[in-house]
Amino acid sequence: MRTSANPAPESVLVVDDEPSLRAIMSFIVQRTGAIPVQAPDATTARQLAAKHTFACALIDKNLPGENGLDFLKWLRSVQPGCNALIVTAYGNVDSAVEALRLGAFDYLLKPFEVDALAHRIKLALEQYRMRQERERMQAMLIQADRLASLGLLAAGVVHEVNTPLAYILSNLDWLDEELPSLRKGLERQGTEQRAIAERLEAVESTLRDIREGAERVRHIARDVRAFARDPGDASMLVDLREVLEAALKMALVHIRYRARVVRDYQEVPMVMANEPRLAQVFLNLVVNAAQAIPEDGAEHEIRVRLWTGPNGEACAEVGDTGLGIPPENMANLFEPFFTTKSEGEGTGLGLFICKSILESFGGTITAESRPGEGTTFRLTMPPHASASRAASPLEPVSAAAAS
Template sequence: MRTKANPAPEYVLVVDDEPSLRTLLGFIVQRVGAEPLLAHDAASARKLAEKHSFACALLDKNMPGESGLEFLKWLRKAQPDCNALMVTAYGNVDSVVEALRLGAFDYVLKPFEVDALEHRIKLALEQWRMRQEHERMQAMLVQADRLASLGLLAAGVVHEVNTPLAYILSNLDWLDEELPALSEALKRREPANPEVEKLAARMQGVQSTLRDIRQGAERVRHIARDVKAFARDSQDESILVDLREVLDAALKMALVHIRYRARVVRDYQDVPMVMANEARLAQVFLNLVVNAAQSLPEDGAEHAIRVRLWTGPNGEACAEVSDTGTGIAPEHMPHLFEPFFTTKRSGEGTGLGLFICKSIIDGMEGTITVESQPGAGTTFRLSLPPHGRDAHGARPLEQASAAAS
């Protein structure tokens, strides 16, 4: 299973005081696709362990100074994930039992058959990979559970915010109507009174402040609406969705990633409504926009993220997210939608984002494709079938313009 674009080398520690045998063991390790790190005694092996993590270790049992069994005991504490194989010409039942008790993965007697030892190293490496993948999946499950809890929390917060927000906006509406009426009433009652004129002027200032407050409250309402769209239960049924609204919501949610990195260029043409799960579709756009922002180099140049909407030749709804970033290497292109494939540094990506995007779009009977050139940016393009009532009337914008002229 591919987990990274450039996976870290799998190091195998080889500790043996005999140079020729140490070289042979290193050659066998290379044959199985791992990288050998050679040491002639336990002391030099400890120094290697300070710099590298080992997937596997081949340890000579009898060495000058610290024995292989003593070093195995230390290694199991220092690097418990390492699968160690004892390789020795002095084997008996007691030493085998002791080695396995100390945590050795296997016990190999000299002289050994190269193919047999190679097979055992492969088994040790495969178990190590499975253990690493299990730990990775566990961490991802914890993260997924945390995000699910965050989604529920966001939905609850939005619900709690909407109630007082509606009260605030309704009272602002009342004040917006009442203050001008009150000001006019005062002028009619005492038209020549300077104090009334001053009071009316002050009331106009209050009206201006109230308009500013209303704009702020409206912005909060829009934010709450956008968060609600993303936090909605993923099992919600499909609804009629306007791609403009969903894409705009995704851009707002991604603002923290876009700000100071690029300007957003919108090109929204006529596009039909689609029947889709709004939250999942928003998740797709958010992922594409965030990926676009993260691909932009911090080189001081002016970069842009371009989002387009248009109607395809067969009436389908088309969307595009493109950037002026670093692009994608040709050898990575065939693997972009594979699960756990990522070109990001360790800890920055799970390798599931684009895989999930494709799964969502496939589930909506749509398509998603990608074009990229290293150094010239990347474009993700998706199309979705139009809603039934729009399917017959939808035409490309160029055709519609030609028909109207």
């Protein structure tokens, strides 16, 4: 039985119209421990690559029908992780250079030596495994950060739930006392009708309070569940304003007593991304901002901004009037495990994760800080073609007016 320490062998696509060469290359692939999958032409190879993932591909440059380099280009677009080796005849070095330009892992001149080919295949497979491993670690870190945020969130949720729960329970106590005496009054019908009607009114109003409390608990539970759900990897059209608002709502307990939120939402294009992952990005930034704000009694702000950049890109900022970041720390901010916080408060993964997530959607993140004055994180993301979200006239530049 295979375990993760001994993973399944990778498949290697062997594309060559010459049956004997195909057989030799397949034999060499087998010797490296991988599984060869043969195709005599690009059409067959395309069909195979549409169904299976290949760690590596050996592609003859001169294929009948579609040229090997055109196939390489297509393969790079559908399986960017596949390391392709182009096999080309002697005296055709130009096409080898062209192959490298198109993203080939390496090229090999025919006739090749068995050992040389075996060596190249091994390198290609090794590099593939290392990349897989790196992606796996990155996914694990993102998950770890999500769990850390979740823990933080859970503490906030307990705090939030306690208030409505307290009035649900005290109102229930009151109903426990009120209802039996109401029943007794009704049993003595007629005598105290008006008093009973008044008390019924009080009962109804209490029931409304209880409902309100229960609704609040339900909303809080729903918000947490939405965050706890595995976000998956699907991309969708995302409205940054909604994501930012969701993150602010999540972080409310951390912000409420420290700072006031100032919003400046201008027109910003929709972006193609995974919404829960982007929410994780903004949550990390907003929580960092709240944590940077000292409890010095001064009036502090967390400023969030959305706008369209000069090249049509979506731009966002999360800023604070907190402690700021010493210049010597600026270079390390986005490094994994860089933290100035105590254990339990910080993992040092937040900003690293923000950067990884943003970059996976073609975005960027930068920081600017003045010690003692505050810090601003600026994000950009490519706009989704043609979609743009107009700033709603109803959205006030909220608390800003109060400053």
